[in-house]
Amino acid sequence: GNKNDGTNEGIRHKTKPFKSVQFHPEARGGPDDTSYMFKEFYNTCLDFKYGEVKKNKVLLLGSGGLSIGQAGEFDYSGSQAIKSFKKHGLSVILVNPNIASIQTSEGLADEVYYVPVQPDFITDIIIKERPEYISLSFGGQTALNCGISLFQSGVLYKYNVQVLGTSVDNILKTEDRELFSREMTLIGEKTPRSLPGTTIKEALNAAEEIGYPVLCRAAFALGGLGSGFCDNKEELATLLEKTFTKTNQVLIDEDLRGWKEIEYEVMRDKYGNSITICNMENFDPLGIHTGDSIVVAPSQTLNNDEYNMLRTASLKIAGSLGI
Numbered sequence: 209g210n211k212n213d214g215t216n217e218g219i220r221h222k223t224k225p226f227k228s229v230q231f232h233p234e235a236r237g238g239p240d241d242t243s244y245m246f247k248e249f250y251n252t253c254l255d256f257k258y259g260e261v262k263k264n265k266v267l268l269l270g271s272g273g274l275s276i277g278q279a280g281e282f283d284y285s286g287s288q289a290i291k292s293f294k295k296h297g298l299s300v301i302l303v304n305p306n307i308a309s310i311q312t313s314e315g316l317a318d319e320v321y322y323v324p325v326q327p328d329f330i331t332d333i334i335i336k337e338r339p340e341y342i343s344l345s346f347g348g349q350t351a352l353n354c355g356i357s358l359f360q361s362g363v364l365y366k367y368n369v370q371v372l373g374t375s376v377d378n379i380l381k382t383e384d385r386e387l388f389s390r391e392m393t394l395i396g397e398k399t400p401r402s403l404p405g406t407t408i409k410e411a412l413n414a415a416e417e418i419g420y421p422v423l424c425r426a427a428f429a430l431g432g433l434g435s436g437f438c439d440n441k442e443e444l445a446t447l448l449e450k451t452f453t454k455t456n457q458v459l460i461d462e463d464l465r466g467w468k469e470i471e472y473e474v475m476r477d478k479y480g481n482s483i484t485i486c487n488m489e490n491f492d493p494l495g496i497h498t499g500d501s502i503v504v505a506p507s508q509t510l511n512n513d514e515y516n517m518l519r520t521a522s523l524k525i526a527g528s529l530g531i
Contacts, residue, residue, distance in 0.1 A: 270311060273305050290316045302320045340368075384457070385458075386427075422463055434454045465495035
């Protein structure tokens, strides 16, 4: 080690995979500035065992099988993503079992796998294709849930696959109701009073504390599946029995039915540059599912102060979550 600046010195070959560095024998790997060497060594071992990572290859997760009229936006956004990736010189491997979608059409992706967007299938594809990157942002809840599972099980780390766009840590903050509420509290944004529950008993106790009627929301759920309003303990217990077959966490919220429901479309790049594309006002008040209603863009009944307050909050939230 260099006592002058605290760095660790060693030698490495310019062209061959030889490197040498001396560490102290204590149970520690030396200064942080050499941690990249362990990653390089680990990746070299992986390349030898599983095959070399294919540079400039991205695995794009689609939205899975869809019903007519459902989630067409993910087919559209996924198609645009494929065009954009290819424009930037990336080879695109698409996973989507929906043969009727636009993004699976010939001439878009370089390779298409018509298999379910589930961790086991994706792991096999990663081992076979060895992509450098994976994209989770263009397949809705199905792709996000699958990506989170691959991250938490260590598959992405094991095969050295980098997530493009919003990191999985930050995706978890938007998907995990409890983490999201905690994050909003940290930045001073108000959220409905809510308590988490991972069992039926915990959720029922939370409802008693907040007071009926309550909104039961399932985490990591497709289109609000397993969520609903409950006026009493019996209704909530019945709903929870179904909900916990789809998720391992619920949030019990205070009932806000009748409030205005406003949505903001925000885009943000990795440098923090942000833009609000538009805001939308739901025709029906909160309590009517978006899929059973219509939205009007731009909003029609907000005054300038309200509009600016919501716009500021949207940009602040996108920044805090690292979108």
